[in-house]
Amino acid sequence: MKKEITVAFIGNPNCGKTTLFNAYTGANLKVANWPGVTVERMEGAIEDHGHKIKLVDLPGTYSLTSYTMEESVSRDFIVSDEVDVIVDVVDTSSLERSLYLTLQLLELNKPVVIAANMMDIVEKRGIDLDLHRLSEILGVPCVPVVARKKKGLKALMHAALHQAEESNAINHQPMEIERDIVRDHAMIYTSDIEEKIGQVEDQIPVDANRNRWIAIGLLENDEVLQQKYPLDLKKIAGESISDRIVNEKYDY
Numbered sequence: 001m002k003k004e005i006t007v008a009f010i011g012n013p014n015c016g017k018t019t020l021f022n023a024y025t026g027a028n029l030k031v032a033n034w035p036g037v038t039v040e041r042m043e044g045a046i047e048d049h050g051h052k053i054k055l056v057d058l059p060g061t062y063s064l065t066s067y068t069m070e071e072s073v074s075r076d077f078i079v080s081d082e083v084d085v086i087v088d089v090v091d092t093s094s095l096e097r098s099l100y101l102t103l104q105l106l107e108l109n110k111p112v113v114i115a116a117n118m119m120d121i122v123e124k125r126g127i128d129l130d131l132h133r134l135s136e137i138l139g140v141p142c143v144p145v146v147a148r149k150k151k152g153l154k155a156l157m158h159a160a161l162h163q164a165e166e167s168n169a170i171n172h173q174p175m176e177i178e179r180d181i182v183r184d185h186a187m188i189y190t191s192d193i194e195e196k197i198g199q200v201e202d203q204i205p206v207d208a209n210r211n212r213w214i215a216i217g218l219l220e221n222d223e224v225l226q227q228k229y230p231l232d233l234k235k236i237a238g239e240s241i242s243d244r245i246v247n248e249k250y251d252y
Contacts, residue, residue, distance in 0.1 A: 004052045005164050006082055007157075010074055010105070011089035012098055013060030016117040018042070020089055020147035021057040024157070039073050048157050056083075062097075064104045065222055075224075079108065079210070085160045089115045089147075092122045092129060096250075103187045103249050106138065107213040111163035114142040115156050120149070138186045189248050193219075199236050204229055220245055 011017040022029070025044025034041045042057040058077060059070035078086060088105050090098035105112050116131055135142035141159040145152030188194065200215035217225040218233060220242045 003050075004054065005084040005161070006054045006056060007085045007087055007160055008056045008058055008078055008083045009087045009089060010058045010078055010101070011060060011115075011117075012062055012091065012094075012101060015060070015089050015091040015098060016147040017060065017089040018057055020087075020115060020117060020145065020153075021055060023147055023150045023153055024055055034073050034077075037069055037073060039070055046157075049161055051161065053157075053161075061101065063101055065217075065220065072224075078105070083110065085111045085113065085164050087113050087115050087156070087160060089117050091118050092116045092144075093118050093125070095129070100249055102138065103252065104213075106140065106186045107216060109209040109212065111160075111166070112140045113156065113159045113163055114138070114140060115147075115152075116142055116144045117147050119144045119152075120146045140186075187249065187252055189245065193241065193244060193248070196236050196241065200231070200233060203231050216245060 009017050009021050021042065021044065024046055028044050028046065030043045032041050032043075033039060039059060044055045044057075046053050046055065056077065058074040061071040061074045063071075064075045064078070065071075077083065086105055086108075088102050090102060092098075102112075102114065114135070116129070116134075119129075122129055131142045131144055141163065143152055143156045143159050145156055189197070196219060197212065197215045200218055201211045204211050204214055214225055214229060218229060218231065219237055
């Protein structure tokens with residue numbers, strides 16, 4: 001692993017992401033604007049296990065489909081080669097809503113660690129979350145944290161550094177797949193959608209292991225990706241494919 005790594009914090013608005021980021025950075029905080037846009041950029045630096053770590057707090061977003069300027073900033077950075085590890089901060093008191101973004105992040109085929117935040121709220125409600133099973137299903141570490149109480153910080157960063165070390169062999173392997181098509185991804189769609197994803201992937205130049213994410217985005221009519229990869233997908237996509245992909249994510 002290289003001596004300096006970049007860890008990006010991403011998550012839904014109000015998931016406690018910035019609180020967690022501040023718990024790590026403390027006074028070692030630098031605030032500026034993202035290049036070319038008036039959106040605040042927050043960076044911090046820490047050292048752990050002999051490595052210099054740059055932490056970047058991204059604007060809150062519900063998905064990687066760009067709409068607002070803030071969401072575009074988060075998406076552009078998380079997709080870039082600058083990011084070594086993604087810390088996906090999820091609000092465990094609203095898990096289903098949070099995990100939609102998680103599934104999109106896993107499709108990027110980058111090192112991901114899930115920071116299961118607000119566990120104290122979940123426990124007060126008497127809810128027992130099986131984070132070990134969630135980790136098995138998604139194929140990435142899922143670390144319980146309480147950002148406002150600074151609980152779980154060491155374990156989370158340890159998991160992030162471990163993911164960075166294993167980044168060349170990251171494998172989001174699902175535990176149970178009852179499908180005709182088996183891939184090394186947590187989210188497996190119905191067989192006809194998987195076939196269409198494969199057909200689109202075959203038309204995309206090799207792009208740093210992101211072809212699957214790009215193909216899915218194109219089928220979802222992602223305007224940014226359509227401009228970068230102007231492919232004629234009328235015969236492949238069909239009218240309802242975008243809605244089906246979204247619905248299958250939520251079903252999963």
